[in-house]
Amino acid sequence: MLRSLSFKRTPLLTSIRSRCRALSTQPASSLGCLPTTDSPVVSKLAFFNSVTGDGSKIPSYRVLDGLGIPIEGAEVPEACISEQFARRLYENMQLLPTLDNILYNVQRQGKISFYMTSYGEEAAVVGSAAALADDDEVLGRTNVFIAYGFANSTAAQYREVGVLLWRGFTLDRVMAQCFGNHEDVGKGRQMPVHFGSKQHHFHPISSPLATQIPQAAGVGYALKRDPARRSKNVAAVYFGEGAASEGDFHAGMLLASTLPSPTLFLARNNGFAISTPSSQQFYGDSLSARGPGYGVDTVRVDGNDVLAVLSAVKEGRRRCLEGGRAVLVEIMTYRVGHHSTSDDSFAYRGRQEVENRKKIDNPITRFRLFMESRGWWNETEEEELKSRLKQDVLTAFKRAENLKKPDLKELFTDVYTDEPWNIREQREELVGLIEKYGQVWEPWRNDLKNFKDEGKKLSD
Amino acid sequence: MLARRLRSTFPALSRRWQTTASTTAVDPPSAGGHPSSVASSQLLRMTRESALRSPGISWQDEESDRNIVGGRETRKMNLYQAVRDALSIALAKDDTAVIFGEDIAFGGVFRCTMGLAEEFGRERVFNTPLTEQGIAGFGIGLASMGHTAIAEIQFADYIFPAFDQLVNEAAKFRYRSGGKFSIGGLTVRTPTMAVGHGGLYHSQSPEGFFMGASGLKVVIPRSPIQCKGLLLSAIRDPNPVIFMEPKVLYRSAVEQVPIDDFTLPLSRAEILIPGSDLTLLTWGTPVYHCESALRLLNSPPPSLAPLVPPSLRSAKVELIDLRTILPWDVETVVESVRRTKRLVIVHEAGMTGGVGGEIAAEIGKRAFLRLEAPVRRITGWDVPAALQFEKFNMPDAVRILDGIMETLSY
Numbered sequence: 003m004l005r006s007l008s009f010k011r012t013p014l015l016t017s018i019r020s021r022c023r024a025l026s027t028q029p030a031s032s033l034g035c036l037p038t039t040d041s042p043v044v045s046k047l048a049f050f051n052s053v054t055g056d057g058s059k060i061p062s063y064r065v066l067d068g069l070g071i072p073i074e075g076a077e078v079p080e081a082c083i084s085e086q087f088a089r090r091l092y093e094n095m096q097l098l099p100t101l102d103n104i105l106y107n108v109q110r111q112g113k114i115s116f117y118m119t120s121y122g123e124e125a126a127v128v129g130s131a132a133a134l135a136d137d138d139e140v141l142g143r144t145n146v147f148i149a150y151g152f153a154n155s156t157a158a159q160y161r162e163v164g165v166l167l168w169r170g171f172t173l174d175r176v177m178a179q180c181f182g183n184h185e186d187v188g189k190g191r192q193m194p195v196h197f198g199s200k201q202h203h204f205h206p207i208s209s210p211l212a213t214q215i216p217q218a219a220g221v222g223y224a225l226k227r228d229p230a231r232r233s234k235n236v237a238a239v240y241f242g243e244g245a246a247s248e249g250d251f252h253a254g255m256l257l258a259s260t261l262p263s264p265t266l267f268l269a270r271n272n273g274f275a276i277s278t279p280s281s282q283q284f285y286g287d288s289l290s291a292r293g294p295g296y297g298v299d300t301v302r303v304d305g306n307d308v309l310a311v312l313s314a315v316k317e318g319r320r321r322c323l324e325g326g327r328a329v330l331v332e333i334m335t336y337r338v339g340h341h342s343t344s345d346d347s348f349a350y351r352g353r354q355e356v357e358n359r360k361k362i363d364n365p366i367t368r369f370r371l372f373m374e375s376r377g378w379w380n381e382t383e384e385e386e387l388k389s390r391l392k393q394d395v396l397t398a399f400k401r402a403e404n405l406k407k408p409d410l411k412e413l414f415t416d417v418y419t420d421e422p423w424n425i426r427e428q429r430e431e432l433v434g435l436i437e438k439y440g441q442v443w444e445p446w447r448n449d450l451k452n453f454k455d456e457g458k459k460l461s462d
Numbered sequence: 463m464l465a466r467r468l469r470s471t472f473p474a475l476s477r478r479w480q481t482t483a484s485t486t487a488v489d490p491p492s493a494g495g496h497p498s499s500v501a502s503s504q505l506l507r508m509t510r511e512s513a514l515r516s517p518g519i520s521w522q523d524e525e526s527d528r529n530i531v532g533g534r535e536t537r538k539m540n541l542y543q544a545v546r547d548a549l550s551i552a553l554a555k556d557d558t559a560v561i562f563g564e565d566i567a568f569g570g571v572f573r574c575t576m577g578l579a580e581e582f583g584r585e586r587v588f589n590t591p592l593t594e595q596g597i598a599g600f601g602i603g604l605a606s607m608g609h610t611a612i613a614e615i616q617f618a619d620y621i622f623p624a625f626d627q628l629v630n631e632a633a634k635f636r637y638r639s640g641g642k643f644s645i646g647g648l649t650v651r652t653p654t655m656a657v658g659h660g661g662l663y664h665s666q667s668p669e670g671f672f673m674g675a676s677g678l679k680v681v682i683p684r685s686p687i688q689c690k691g692l693l694l695s696a697i698r699d700p701n702p703v704i705f706m707e708p709k710v711l712y713r714s715a716v717e718q719v720p721i722d723d724f725t726l727p728l729s730r731a732e733i734l735i736p737g738s739d740l741t742l743l744t745w746g747t748p749v750y751h752c753e754s755a756l757r758l759l760n761s762p763p764p765s766l767a768p769l770v771p772p773s774l775r776s777a778k779v780e781l782i783d784l785r786t787i788l789p790w791d792v793e794t795v796v797e798s799v800r801r802t803k804r805l806v807i808v809h810e811a812g813m814t815g816g817v818g819g820e821i822a823a824e825i826g827k828r829a830f831l832r833l834e835a836p837v838r839r840i841t842g843w844d845v846p847a848a849l850q851f852e853k854f855n856m857p858d859a860v861r862i863l864d865g866i867m868e869t870l871s872y
Contacts, residue, residue, distance in 0.1 A: 139607070141603075186640070187639070188639060188640040189641075191637060192638050196638070198638075198639050198640075198642065198643065199642075200642045205606060206638050206643055208631065208638060210626060210631070213599060213626065213627060213631050216593075216595065216598075216599025216600050216603065216627070217599045217600070217631070218603060219596075219599070219600050220603020220605075220607075221603040221606060221607055222603075223604055224603065225607070227560070227585065227609065228607070237603070249623070250595055250596070250599060250627075252593070253591075253595050253599060256593060257593070257596050260590075261588065261600075415641065416636050416637045416639075416640065417676050417677050418636075419646065419700045419701055423789065423792055423793070424792075425676070
């Protein structure tokens with residue numbers, strides 16, 4: 003192929019040269035370009051290993067400094083940030099640790115089986131949620147898998163519940179899912195924090211990492227094909243920097259850029275995938291450096307700065323709709339909490355390092371200082387908010403705690419739209435076993451009482 | 463998957479890369495791989511009337527009450543043309559339907575999507591990058607939005623990169639959302655089974671790997687009529703379906719196919735030849751090897767005659783096409799075995815962990831007192847599909863004949 007191109011002044015070569023000139027931003031090379039790229043041919047051997055021209059790292063966009071003061075040259079997104087909106091952002095940011103504190107502790111008491119906190123990532127969650135339209139389709143992942151009672155994961159976790167809460171998902175529904183009670187729309191089938199809500203355009207979370215990423219490209223394509231939603235909605239997909247090591251990340255970026263699909267990739271890089279620091283996850287300039295490789299508009303943003311996250315995701319979404327293609331926003335944070343309730347992170351990082359992080363660069367404090375500097379917030383309001391949120395969470399928690407599990411029959415429904423013979427027979431077999439042993443085998447007798455139908459609807 | 467793979471393995475296909483997308487003429491079948499039994503099969507419906515009277519046909523148009531033999535037409539089609547015909551109907555009747563996969567825009571490496579991109583536009587019929595996990599994930603995403611997603615995996619051998627998406631995601635999507643989300647619009651088509659010279663990675667029958675993926679349906683047709691009717695059912699079924707097309711039949715299986723929109727039921731086996739002495743159960747390509755084996759049994763050629771006892775030649779063997787692997791039609795199979803008292807299962811995939819083991823266990827449970835011989839499985843050996851050894855690896859007519867005779871004389 004190369005050899006054939008060395009023949010000069012063939013029509014093919016001429017057309018490639020002119021195409022090369024038309025598309026390249028660099029001066030056309032006198033040597034032309036290769037047939038499958040517009041890249042000019044050069045005579046000097048030079049390797050490169052950076053997406054920035056001077057070899058430096060991709061910069062992180064920031065609006066507010068640690069004291070909540072706009073940094074030099076930064077613009078506060080006044081157009082979208084009124085006092086009322088700022089308060090809503092702040093309340094949602096405060097709600098997350100309130101929820102986390104209570105649910106983390108009740109997990110410790112054994113009342114729910116599992117939990118993951120979002121400490122330190124409040125700005126990343128709430129800022130990005132606020133930048134989306136409420137009917138943008140969201141796909142997330144808790145990035146958890148569990149085996150023999152141990153929770154584990156291969157990537158950083160993101161509490162997309164923040165997105166749901168922003169959209170009005172109630173605390174009762176949060177609790178219903180975590181307790182797996184009969185109010186849970188997921189019918190108590192999935193582990194805690196695996197939320198989903200059709201009404202809130204939030205696709206059901208599953209544990210396998212990164213599987214949602216190519217799915218998001220498909221959702222984006224569907225939005226583009228739907229006349230009612232074309233140019234109106236994007237598919238927004240959340241994942242951690244560990245999940246981005248999966249093949250599905252590669253597939254999803256490729257599909258959304260090539261096909262193309264309006265898909266907004268929201269990568270949250272908090273430095274850890276359970277115990278694995280990002281230095282063992284990749285060698286390049288993190289996830290942002292990969293975006294341009296897929297031809298994707300990319301930005302890196304300070305994830306502890308809610309205004310920076312808000313602006314970056316808003317602009318990313320705009321580009322996504324305008325170009326109809328993938329956009330990548332890498333949100334840099336630090337996982338202050340343990341990976342999950344099954345993890346003691348001090349086994350692989352220093353306690354002091356974490357404590358310092360909490361104090362020096364706390365996303366909630368940073369935004370609170372900004373609010374105070376504008377006269378939008380004060381100590382009294384802070385106390386009121388904290389006690390109100392705590393009360394709300396406790397009320398929902400206590401209510402959920404006393405609700406029964408779903409009907410036992412739901413073990414067998416929804417595998418298919420209809421019940422095939424094998425599942426029907428297996429359900430009937432369990433009916434017979436419960437009739438025989440349900441009242442004499444203690445583990446079953448105790449648990450049957452917890453189900454709404456006490457197993458009686460199983461034979462329907 | 464790659465042009466390279468095809469060129470090395472399918473010389474006839476590599477030539478097709480040079481053809482234009484608008485070419486619709488049928489090339490003569492390429493040499494090798496086509497079982498001669500298909501050409502002479504009595505199971506294929508060569509007349510309009512017999513085609514229109516195919517059991518289980520359900521017409522899907524306004525005139526569904528029209529006399530089926532009266533006003534309806536048929537056209538001679540091979541299996542790939544039947545696929546194309548079904549896809550064309552699916553796209554024409556459902557605006558949300560899209561078709562995607564590797565190399566499908568120019569017509570597909572097996573021509574199943576010939577001309578569809580030109581007819582329905584590149585937004586509805588398009589190439590994807592070479593990523594099977596991506597294709598499956600993309601299809602799940604589309605289907606989760608209520609769209610009809612018809613994905614193609616170029617060979618069933620390459621479905622394994624998508625295994626996670628299909629088993630962990632597609633199969634469990636409805637269940638994990640409490641029935642609130644559905645990806646019922648997803649159908650994954652993929653060419654399967656041996657082709658004469660496919661070697662390790664153009665010959666596999668992976669249906670058994672999906673046997674435990676409750677939530678998925680797995681369907682394998684045996685002929686053009688079956689392919690069209692079952693594929694349209696699969697596309698419209700409210701559950702995700704993996705549809706495996708026996709690739710050696712793409713060109714070799716030819717019959718009259720009704721041109722109207724019709725479906726055939728999923729999870730229903732079909733009794734092709736009624737019998738009373740033994741039940742022979744199979745699906746896909748081996749249907750024709752089984753038919754040949756029955757011919758050998760009833761009237762063996764002189765070379766085999768000394769090996770076929772005259773007492774067995776008049777045996778009435780019931781031939782059943784399972785058609786749907788998951789969830790399979792236990793009722794028809796059990797009813798048949800209770801009558802015949804003997805069961806032989808034939809499939810191309812290896813024996814250990816294959817679909818035959820699942821069926822044998824269930825029949826052992828349900829027909830234990832009726833069985834007069836052990837359930838016999840005639841399958842590929844538990845080895846990969848070695849290129850030069852295919853004739854001795856795949857269950858051919860003589861192996862099936864031998865298994866039938868042993869089971870009859872047990």
